[in-house]
Amino acid sequence: MKEKITDLAFFGGAPLFETPISTSNLVKPSLERFLNYSKVFYKNKKYTGRGELVVELEKRLCSFHETDYCVTFCSGFWALVGAIKNLALEGKSEVIMPSLTYRRLADVVSWAGLTPRFCEVDTKTLSISPKEVEKIINKETSLIIGVHPIVNCCDALGLEKISADYNIPLLFDTVESVYETYSGKKTGGFGDAECFSFHASKLINGFEGGYITTNDFSLYKKIMKFSCSDGNGHVGINGNLNEMHAAMALSGLDEINDNVAHNKKIYKLYSELFSKIRSVRVLEFDEKERTSYKNIVFELLPEWKIPRKKLIDILNKENILSRAYYYPPLHMKNARYKTIFGDLQKTEILSEKFILMPCGFFVKEEDVRKIYDLFLFIEKESSSLI
Numbered sequence: 403m404k405e406k407i408t409d410l411a412f413f414g415g416a417p418l419f420e421t422p423i424s425t426s427n428l429v430k431p432s433l434e435r436f437l438n439y440s441k442v443f444y445k446n447k448k449y450t451g452r453g454e455l456v457v458e459l460e461k462r463l464c465s466f467h468e469t470d471y472c473v474t475f476c477s478g479f480w481a482l483v484g485a486i487k488n489l490a491l492e493g494k495s496e497v498i499m500p501s502l503t504y505r506r507l508a509d510v511v512s513w514a515g516l517t518p519r520f521c522e523v524d525t526k527t528l529s530i531s532p533k534e535v536e537k538i539i540n541k542e543t544s545l546i547i548g549v550h551p552i553v554n555c556c557d558a559l560g561l562e563k564i565s566a567d568y569n570i571p572l573l574f575d576t577v578e579s580v581y582e583t584y585s586g587k588k589t590g591g592f593g594d595a596e597c598f599s600f601h602a603s604k605l606i607n608g609f610e611g612g613y614i615t616t617n618d619f620s621l622y623k624k625i626m627k628f629s630c631s632d633g634n635g636h637v638g639i640n641g642n643l644n645e646m647h648a649a650m651a652l653s654g655l656d657e658i659n660d661n662v663a664h665n666k667k668i669y670k671l672y673s674e675l676f677s678k679i680r681s682v683r684v685l686e687f688d689e690k691e692r693t694s695y696k697n698i699v700f701e702l703l704p705e706w707k708i709p710r711k712k713l714i715d716i717l718n719k720e721n722i723l724s725r726a727y728y729y730p731p732l733h734m735k736n737a738r739y740k741t742i743f744g745d746l747q748k749t750e751i752l753s754e755k756f757i758l759m760p761c762g763f764f765v766k767e768e769d770v771r772k773i774y775d776l777f778l779f780i781e782k783e784s785s786s787l788i
């Protein structure tokens with residue numbers, strides 16, 4: 403317990419946690435399960451190039467998301483490039499996407515040879531909305547990327563309507579909403595296609611990897627072709643998922659419900675405890691839908707006096723690896739490629755307000771209690787910490 407301000411690690415005290423606790427999930431499925439799946443590639447002597455485990459994983463993901471098709475990739479990044487390349491309208495140059503989002507998403511669009519046009523976000527969902535998209539659709543719009551935020555979903559049905567009204571393809575980046583439903587329907591089947599990641603920090607840990615789901619057969623064929631270069635003149639990428647990563651992802655998929663049950667316990671405790679601190683709000687999961695309870699995001703309300711950057715420094719010194727939520731927004735970064743944007747005032751204001759807190763597999767209830775006590779202490783001492 404911290405009693406005086408110099409007990410804070412920021413001022414040289416002992417850190418609250420001996421080993422750092424992370425804002426990433428880092429789920430570790432049972433080793434036995436992973437090794438059991440791994441026997442398949444040992445036996446088959448086929449380690450990559452669409453082996454038995456990759457095929458099984460794609461089948462399992464189709465049933466998990468209730469979609470017709472799934473294609474795995476070596477990363478979420480290349481799954482996104484593959485989807486964009488095969489979906490964007492030919493002869494048009496721009497992709498509408500939010501700026502308050504994943505730090506590499508504009509790079510992905512640029513790799514696909516297109517120009518990001520950043521869209522303002524909705525204040526309530528913190529994500530792209532049909533209203534904001536409609537304002538910036540123009541004759542160069544080749545694709546809309548609906549990115550789900552890290553708590554709950556964006557308005558997928560509203561975006562589908564805009565996409566249909568204007569005849570512009572719609573891709574979802576659903577990396578943060580693997581387990582969610584929207585309006586009662588599982589993610590995976592919205593828009594023309596959806597993209598996911600198996601990066602170790604995500605809900606399903608496949609070390610690295612990604613996949614695309616779709617219900618469109620001709621798109622599926624094109625994406626399959628894109629994912630592997632045949633060396634005979636057809637230009638694809640060498641972007642396959644390997645068997646070992648598929649073994650890890652299959653193990654994670656087997657255990658996903660236990661993982662979510664753990665996340666729910668952690669989220670409930672954060673909500674209960676932090677409801678007693680009036681200057682901080684825990685972003686609420688929409689429990690009318692199915693949800694992963696994975697990410698814990700705090701909003702620092704106007705009553706909270708310590709600047710966010712200082713707070714994050716203080717927490718990091720205690721070995722609590724909190725981070726700012728999607729900061730800086732992409733339009734404020736120095737990109738080496740062209741980007742287009744107008745006034746993004748809401749994005750800029752929102753980008754200053756939120757922090758990510760430790761969550762996922764390795765966070766215990768006892769850790770949440772310690773974090774809560776620390777916040778109480780920091781808040782009490784705010785006047786000397788500003």
Ligand SMILES: *Cc1c(COP(=O)(O)O)cnc(C)c1O
Pocket residue numbers: 477478479480504507549575577578598599600601610611612
């Ligand atoms: C992590 C992430 C990606 C990229 O996935 P990788 O597998 O790491 O390439 C894309 N979009 C969002 C929203 C992400 O969080």
